[in-house]
Amino acid sequence: MGSCETNQAILNGVKVIPSWLETFRAAQGIRKISIGGEIHDRLRYGEESIDGWKASVKSCQSCAAAQGNYHVPDCDGEECPLCFTHLHTCTCKAKKFIENQSS
Numbered sequence: 001m002g003s004c005e006t007n008q009a010i011l012n013g014v015k016v017i018p019s020w021l022e023t024f025r026a027a028q029g030i031r032k033i034s035i036g037g038e039i040h041d042r043l044r045y046g047e048e049s050i051d052g053w054k055a056s057v058k059s060c061q062s063c064a065a066a067q068g069n070y071h072v073p074d075c076d077g078e079e080c081p082l083c084f085t086h087l088h089t090c091t092c093k094a095k096k097f098i099e100n101q102s103s
């Protein structure tokens with residue numbers, strides 16, 4: 001019926017809502033995570049120890065990250081740099097994403 005509104009954008013081959021593009025872009029500047037008071041580098045998509053995501057052939061199906069991109073915070077595809085299980089569900093305490101601060 002009539003023309004559908006195309007309320008979609010494509011990011012790395014994954015359909016996303018248009019506002020996700022900005023969310024995703026901002027996520028690329030968040031490179032560190034504080035876990036229990038210690039600062040760690042975030043793992044990028046494709047750097048996981050569990051090769052369940054096939055980063056080399058397809059983008060993250062949750063946040064549309066391509067290989068080498070950072071996941072959007074709280075994406076369930078991101079791995080914890082401390083315990084190497086899913087960051088979203090791991091039991092490490094006091095996790096906090098840290099935005100890049102250019103001093």
Ligand SMILES: [Zn+2]
Pocket residue numbers: 060061062063064065071072075076077078
């Ligand atoms: Zn992701």
Ligand SMILES: [Zn+2]
Pocket residue numbers: 080081082083084085087090091092
């Ligand atoms: Zn953890």
